[in-house]
Amino acid sequence: MKIPLSNAYIEKDDIEEVLNVLKSKRLALGPYMEKFENITKSYVKSKFAVAVSSGTAALHLILKSLNFKEKDTLLVPSFTFISSANVALYEKGKVHFVDIEGDTLNISPNALEEEIVKLKKTNNGKLFFMGVDIFGHPLDWDKIIKICEKHDVTIIEDSCEALGSEYKGKKCGTFGIAGTFAFYPNKQITTGEGGIIVTNDEKIARLAKAMRNQGRTSKKWLSHELLGYNYRLDEMSSALGYSQMKKIDKIIEMRNKVAQNYKKLLNFVETPTTKEYTTKMSWFVYVVKLPKEIDLNKVITFMKENGIETKNYFAPVHLQPLYKDLGWKEGMLPITESVSKRTLAIPFYSELTFEKQEKVAFYLKKAIELFT
Ligand SMILES: Cc1ncc(COP(=O)(O)O)c(C=O)c1O
Known part of the structure; x- marks a missing residue:
């Protein structure tokens, strides 16, 4: 594959920081996890940060800390x-899946409120909302918070894709009771595998710290007071994360440049919308909307034949076999379903060169002509 979809941005100092860990032989539960937590929490301006083994683990521990139980419902977009x-x-x-807005691809505040009202009539458990800042674009947080406060719905922010993005000058990750970031190599910064919880809630931070480490609440090693997991982030990953966080602004800037180039080159296709409330955009992926009649799979194959990796971000979650078995079916979320038939992620990473972007644009134009 000549132009991959994503590519981690790793510099010499990142490698040196990881080598330091290996040389020290302190490979787990050492100083780097805390260094990584400290640099992240001061960047997003949260009181606490808890580093864990993945973004999924971060989301899971937040729900556990909030005592999310069998009778409770999580409202969530399917386009995630x-x-x-x-x-x-x-x-x-x-x-409970909720439909999105066709422009930002984020959950629609109106649809969210409608579904909350419906659920409140039948539900005897608590309601939680998983707010996903999709592809790095913030939700319309003022509207969302107003709705959730009015209906007593707890907000968790899945900001896994939005490290550094800002809504009206405030960092994504800080709008719910807790937020998360993920660090798989396609993300803005990477730790290989890894995630982090950010929160101002002391109890969530304390419980998450215990549960990531097998439920230990005291310093005594074999004393387990809670049901926990091994969701710890090792020292090599933490050191890489720490080193990468030091250059987050530079990385966001580089990715912004790539996004701006695409905007100019791709004048024949619908490029991503950035709402004016987004005071800072930290691009995760670059997703274009192809014409309505297009055969997406043919486009993906054609691009691959020409050395360019693309993917249909996202296939609706509610139509995955797992959720179809739970009763979700085609027709339930019309905007999500129609949009996902034509959304395509194209190569996007910090060091993507203009020449490569030109090549992507050239073949994408050809593909649209051929398969529309
Ligand atoms: C929106 C969103 N939520 C959660 C995750 C989960 O992160 P991880 O793959 O680190 O478990 C991701 C990762 O791609 C994501 O994009």
């Missing part, structure tokens, strides 16, 4: 990565 929803199933709770 599947773990935004799955964490509710881990706790045997209910998942």
Whole structure:
């Protein structure tokens, strides 16, 4: 594959920081996890940060800390990565999908309120909302918070894709009771595998710290007061995260440049919308909307034949076999379903060169002509 979909941005100092850990032989539960937590919490301006082994683990521990239970319901978009929803199933709770807005691809505040009102009539458990800042674009948080406060719905922010993005000058990750970031190599910064919880809630931070480490609440090693997990982030990953966080602004800037180039090059297709309330955009992926009549699979194959990796971000979660078995079917979320038939993620990473972007644009134009 000549032009991959994503590519981690790793510099010499990142490698050196990881090598330091290996040389020290302190490979787990050492100083780097805390360094990584400290740099992240001061960046997003939250009181606490809890580093864990993945973004999914971060979301799971937030739900656990909030005592999310079987009778409770998680409202969530279907146009997201599947773990935004799955964490509710881990706790045997209910998942309720809500449709999105066709422009930002984020959950529609109106649809959210309608579904909350419906659920309140039948539901005897608590309601939680998983707010996903999709592809790095913030939700319309003022509207969302107003709705959730009015109906007593607890907000968790799945900001896994939005490290550094800002809504009206405030960092994503800080709008709910707790937020998350994920660090798989396609993200803005990477730790290999990894995630982090950010929160101002002391109890969530304390419980999450205990549960990531097998439920230990005291310093005594074999004393387990809670049901916990091994969701710890090792020292090599933490050191990489720490080193990468030091250059987050530079990385966001580089990705912004790539996004601006695409905007100019792709004047023949619908490029992403950025709402004016987004005071800072931290691009995760670059997703274009192809014409309505297009055969997406043919486009993906054609691009691959020409050395360019693309993917249909996202396939609706409610139509995955797991959720179809729970009663979700085609027709339930019309905007999500129609949009996902024509959304395509194209190569996007910090060091993507203009020449490569030109090549992507050239073949994408050809593909649209051929398959529309
Ligand atoms: C919106 C969203 N939520 C959750 C996750 C889960 O993160 P991880 O893959 O680190 O478990 C991701 C990762 O891609 C994501 O994009």
